[in-house]
Amino acid sequence: MAKVVYQGRSYERRDDETVLRCLLRNDVRAPYSCESGACQSCTMQATKGVIPSNAQEDLKETQKVLGYFKPCVCKPKGDLEVVALDDAHQQKQQLTVVEKSFLNDEILRLRLSCDESFKYHAGQFINLFKEDLIRSYSLASLPDSDRTLELHIKRVPLGVVSHWLCDDVQVGDQLSVAGPMGECFYHETGREEGLLAVGTGSGLAPLWGIVRDALTHGFDKPIILCHGGMTPELLYYVDELRLLEKRYGNFNYYPCVSGIDENALPADISWGFPNDVAFALQPDLVKWQLFLCGHPEMVINAKRKAFLQGVALQDIHADPFLPASPPA
Ligand SMILES: Cc1cc2nc3c(=O)[nH]c(=O)nc-3n(C[C@H](O)[C@H](O)[C@H](O)COP(=O)(O)OP(=O)(O)OC[C@H]3O[C@@H](n4cnc5c(N)ncnc54)[C@H](O)[C@@H]3O)c2cc1C
Incomplete structure (x- = not known):
């Protein structure tokens, strides 16, 4: 059985288990959300071992070079030594809610303050934190012309974070977010019809x-x-x-x-x-x-x-x- 070494402690990984599932089974408190490789909220850094290429898909080239990978889809062939990303590496930041309005009975529009240092492409998403819970929300705003980040949040039945955003979060509150990330944005290739x-x-x-x-x-x-x-x-x-x-x-x-x-x-x-x-x-x-x-x-x-x-x-x-x- 291969091993996962996390923050210096070693855990046996079952053959068909992802690195994330192995850690969770061993009661390691690791952040995660979609568990499908989409939201990137569980991203870690490998310090030793070979990362399978699928576990680095969609990450930035600079992150790949640093050994960042997505443990929720990572089933390495051999042992892997990994460390958690600290807040600085996750680029977590506090953004203020500057507007809150409902677009219909189900969908809330939130606008968050952001300055020019927040670089993104329209259509990418951010990860939003409510204590240990992480949820992804896509960016509806345009970086060149909109001075705030715009999110559209659907109130999901029994949804913890969407209800909190719809009912409890107020203008002036600070939200903890990381990102932007994702590949769903416009980039003209010149060959499209x-x-x-x-x-x-x-x-x-x-x-x-x-x-x-x-x-x-x-x-x-x-x-x-x-x-x-x-x-x-x-x-x-x-x-x-x-x-x-x-x-x-x-x-x-x-x-x-x-x-x-x-x-x-x-x-x-x-x-x-x-x-x-x-x-x-x-x-x-x-x-x-x-x-x-x-x-x-x-x-x-x-x-x-x-x-x-x-x-x-x-x-x-x-x-x-x-x-x-x-x-x-
Ligand atoms: C890349 C990415 C981008 C996303 N962008 C957006 C966005 O722009 N706007 C947005 O509203 N959401 C978006 N989501 C979904 C969002 O991250 C949350 O999953 C959603 O808000 C529900 O979270 P919750 O905490 O309210 O519900 P949870 O507490 O996580 O779920 C409660 C229950 O509802 C079910 N459930 C969860 N989502 C839905 C759903 N959509 N419909 C029906 N049942 C559901 C769950 O399976 C669970 O049974 C995105 C997700 C990803 C991965």
Whole structure:
């Protein structure tokens, strides 16, 4: 059996166990959230041993060189010596809530103060801490023009952190956050034929940033945004997106509703799931860049379908809003 040496103490790792699960089984208090390699909240540093490449996917090159890795997806072949990242290395910082408003019955918009030293791309996400709990939230703001960070938070039934943010956190409070991180952002390659953005619920947050980022940087090929909710009341930023459509001839916005009878919908709302609407509108997506955010099932299905239809994996940017794993 291989060993994990953590902060000087050695633990036997079972063959099929990740480094994180091995530590948790041995009552080590290690931070984690999604346990799928997406949120990066469990990132550690290896000081000895060979890190499998999948455990460094999506990390910055500088972090890879330093031996940072994601223990939740790491099953090394041999022994691995690891250390926890301290607050400085996690780049944790305190940001002040400067605005709090509800975009509909389910979704809260939070604006957080930030200065120019906070560098990010629209569409990336931050990790937000409530004591030991860590949750990821995507950035809807534009670094070049917005002076605050904007988050859209869906109130999840029985959700600890989303309820706390919706009900208890007040303007003026300080929130502890780390980041930004993630690869779901606009980056013109020069060879794409268009951008397709598909999201459900608060999955509009990163897309609102990404679409505006592309438009304000002069992207002049077609941009299609399909945003879905169960009912028309659960859509939001409809007026803002319609305005954007009027201003930019290459941008088309399709609000989609799947939870009520098709005949009861106004003509300017599409019926169905946003991924189905999107694939019907644009069946040929070869050389398009895709951005898929929100409900994990929608994101994973849409990613698979796009890949099977010939979209290169490097052109598919997906952030499934995976829930945090239950405490070990
Ligand atoms: C990369 C990334 C980006 C994300 N960005 C956003 C974002 O911009 N906005 C946003 O609102 N969320 C986002 N999320 C999800 C977010 O991190 C939390 O998982 C979510 O807010 C629920 O946390 P909670 O503490 O309220 O619920 P928890 O206490 O963790 O969960 C309570 C219960 O609800 C279930 N649950 C969790 N999430 C959902 C859900 N979405 N729908 C239905 N049931 C659920 C859990 O399985 C559990 O049974 C993102 C997640 C990832 C990985």
